[in-house]
Amino acid sequence: MTVSIGNELATPAAPSAGRLRPLGLREISLKPGFWRERQEINRTASLAHIEHWLEKTGWLGNFDAAAEGRLPGARTGREFSDTEIYKLLEAMAWEYGRTGDEALDERYRAIVRRVAAAQEPDGYLNTNFGRPGQAPRYSDLEWGHELYSFGHLIQAGVARARAAGPDELFRVAVRAADHVCEVFGPDGTASVCGHAEIEPALVELYRVTGERRYLDQARLFVERRGNRVLADIEFGRSYFQDDLPVRRAGVLRGHAVRATYLAAGAVDVAVETGDAELLDAVARQWRSTVSRRTYLTGGMGSRHQDEAFGEDFVLPPDRAYAETCAAIGSVMLSWRLLLAQGDPAYADLIERTLFNVIATSPADDGRGFFYTNTLHQRVPGTEPAPDVLVPRAASSLRAPWFAVSCCPTNLARTYASLAAYLATVDDDGLQIHQYAAATVTTTLAGGSPIGCEIDTRYPDEGRVAVRITETPATPWTLSLRVPHWAAGATLDGRPVEPGWARLHRRFAPGDVVVLELPVQPRITAPDPRIDAIRGCVAVERGPIVLCAESVDLPAGVDLNDLRVVPHAEERDGAVVVTGRTVRPPAQDWPYGLALEPVTTGTVEVPLRPYHRWARRGPSTMRVWLPVADGRTE
């Protein structure tokens, strides 16, 4: 086995083929600004907060109990709790790779020792299965999450190998992967896990090690699923995408995290095996899903019951599920498609999702999180007690930890590796996908060093300046994504259309290229097929979805009794819409002849970024605002 000590590939997904090549975490880093601030909160607060809760709940202690023969009696947490430790380790691996923080590495290695001690001689590792008194290994593929758990273990090991070189965790991951290939290989158990994740993980392990069997195994898992290899369940086999083979499906469906993870793994397999049909199938599913099953925020999955996509256009803002982890799965998927195909639409969705879900979930202090991300809060929530496990769906205020606590650790690994999603290179130059203050030092595909400084106060301001710091003498192409909403954008003063703004020329160090994106507020209306928000508009500003929050309204005004004029303007740095308040009808039965509600006054409503909501105590909130004349289509 050859393992690349891959500092140059220290990036979450490193395909060996495709239109664009990702940058490693030492090739691109964030400078102070919107995302760096959040990444630092993740590093300095969230990682320790997560570690604290993993100890407090005993989920980390499960590994000690395993090593010491105290299972199953001593076990705590859900069947998939091991994965929270793996995702924390992945986050720590990226952070160490990025910062070289030795104190952090010490904590990382202490946890890895405890994890490694629990691995069984044949490579199997799971604190919930296989011991006397526990369910046998792989006895519950539908719900047991064993392969899902291996997937996160492998991702953590891969992250470490890429960020700092292979270590004990990486070797644990390799042994686990070998075990999986043995048990589930071509001659083994012909099934899959109820929750996808092993698929992209095995492809990444293939990419790090060059071991073809991992790729073959991932492909086997992708191909098996959809052939009704799992038992039927109350939610139907679509819940875990076992209703239709990936290459035949037309849209993402079922559990949104499972769906996006599986699709990401399918892209990985398609790219590494040159399977254009499979890649096209996933790209087609992405387009259907984005055009019919995605919230304005980029959130995916409208249903609480099964954390699942609804039917086309079933996107109710109240009780929107829009799980934080599904947003992360969406970014994983869009990023892989972007690398494979180069279409800036993928980066558009990543931007929307980052600014409106990934930035929304964490509390300002990094010690609380939204699990779900509703677009309409009707009743003010209650502040969660700081020391209590909150059920996952209680999303009215950010909570420190959850009974199912996948989102905090998933955010941690995402923030730690966030810079990787900003830019790529190809044979011909550099592509900047996401706008944040950052430093880039990389090489073009041909080997020429290239560097630039990106300066911007985006998304507050629309100006992005790219200053070339290192460049070959020969011409190359600088490509800047113009977001789909950015009508009126200019590049060095010349109008550019949404899509790619490309400059092909010779550059010299010191050259500055300026992209201006129009970030004045704009009115957005929904597709008329989305019944739940008929007669409403939203206001956006640049990539930011805005919302109205009760704490900004005059006393006595109920957010649900507002009717707005579909026009927004910016005054003294605040976006304001004008509206009237109406008195709802007093009635014993809420259906009858059409009633024109009585207007009781006019009001100016300041709108705030959606990602800032519920940071000033309990409140009600709306993204979609009913319009005063009732017409939006």
Added chain:
Amino acid sequence: MTVSIGNELATPAAPSAGRLRPLGLREISLKPGFWRERQEINRTASLAHIEHWLEKTGWLGNFDAAAEGRLPGARTGREFSDTEIYKLLEAMAWEYGRTGDEALDERYRAIVRRVAAAQEPDGYLNTNFGRPGQAPRYSDLEWGHELYSFGHLIQAGVARARAAGPDELFRVAVRAADHVCEVFGPDGTASVCGHAEIEPALVELYRVTGERRYLDQARLFVERRGNRVLADIEFGRSYFQDDLPVRRAGVLRGHAVRATYLAAGAVDVAVETGDAELLDAVARQWRSTVSRRTYLTGGMGSRHQDEAFGEDFVLPPDRAYAETCAAIGSVMLSWRLLLAQGDPAYADLIERTLFNVIATSPADDGRGFFYTNTLHQRVPGTEPAPDVLVPRAASSLRAPWFAVSCCPTNLARTYASLAAYLATVDDDGLQIHQYAAATVTTTLAGGSPIGCEIDTRYPDEGRVAVRITETPATPWTLSLRVPHWAAGATLDGRPVEPGWARLHRRFAPGDVVVLELPVQPRITAPDPRIDAIRGCVAVERGPIVLCAESVDLPAGVDLNDLRVVPHAEERDGAVVVTGRTVRPPAQDWPYGLALEPVTTGTVEVPLRPYHRWARRGPSTMRVWLPVADGRTE
């Protein structure tokens, strides 16, 4: 113990106090017409269908296995499956009381023998708990459903005692009730069951037996709940109404079946103990729930995840849960409030619920059922296989049986006792609440015999003729409910207002009183606070909610691309709305500038009763239709 052999009280709820006295099943019977047809299907087809499935699934066999010491190994079904047998027995008891069908009684007694054989010496009876290898009795009050199960056992025993006199099942029920009082009495376990039902059951047993301890125990259960006596769960304690004491709550909340059953039991306790505060509290909750948390169909409970009420005005038509059992619970509650307080608004809701949920659920052949009753079907469902258990929430087409199969048996007992909900008497006369062809022979509170024949083709036609067949010579009052929607109604040609139309006079045999209810189609708009149906109208005709179904549309017209003129008319017996079809925008992202969809044509859309939908194969369906000019408020 005195047991009234209560043929004259053969009715589901027989309070000893209150404004109105119910009629027994031998005092009122249905004649051919809308409801009699359905009651006959229930009797001739559904009862045998249910019995078949209870045998096939082994849920009935669980009792044999218990008696023969084959549990837990041989047990099948969910923890509450015993209750389906009890609800079938209740249905059979009412049917036998009504018809005297000896073959049915034979089947009933055969099942009762099997149930009785499983009762333990101390009165405990549950096939899922308490044996070696099973969870201990009452070890899981949150989810175990043991007291809920006793509640249905007692209701079945009470039904039999009332309909035909006390029998073996009644004695089993009494022993079970004594056991419950022993274990959960004032000095016993101070808790409640996660699913209410024991409360109304114990009050009915008190009513039959006169044993005060059953009433005291019911009151204890009602008073204990809401004081956080159950453990917290993911859905919160409101799920089983343990968040707030009944007398302090302002609205029904949590699991809709649990909520309505509990409220029904609280009314029973309040009436029997003269607790005006408790009665007022439940009446207040009923009003809030009806004005803010009830679907146009009368359906209750909008959430799939926890089968629960949503927040005020969260009533999405797509994926409306509106469980059939919650509608039955709603009828139980409204009926008890009607008997206690005499307000015709309660009968209005019963009518709406009967015609639009209870009549919707069963298939025409009585061998399939809706578990949930959505108001908007976006994608045609698939025909369930005739021999397969369907998950409960798969509501696109009626299914023969469910993994959780509470609704078929609940419908069976409701249809079997349906005539009881039509009329009442009080000191002064007779009240007719629901209009169906029926024969009434009863006595006024003073003891005077009174009788009438009700003739009507309601709801197809609005004419209701009441012909007096027996009457005292002294004046009395005939009260006819004028539904809240019936503006323009007449009584013997004179205009009457919604509410009570009362005739106080001397009657003679042969007198005919004619109520004319206007059943022409009418447009209904929603309260503007119900976001999910903004910009839509529904069409109703008398008590019937209408809907548009794809199978009635011209080929190629998508139900979701209709915009209607808010006007409906009746032509040749069919209700028709006129609308235009629009071409939805083709877009990669479903949010943007306001788009006026292109009108592609005009179309006439026939509307059918909602209760008739999905009887002609897979289809899409809408109750709420977007209006063409976008304005409804």
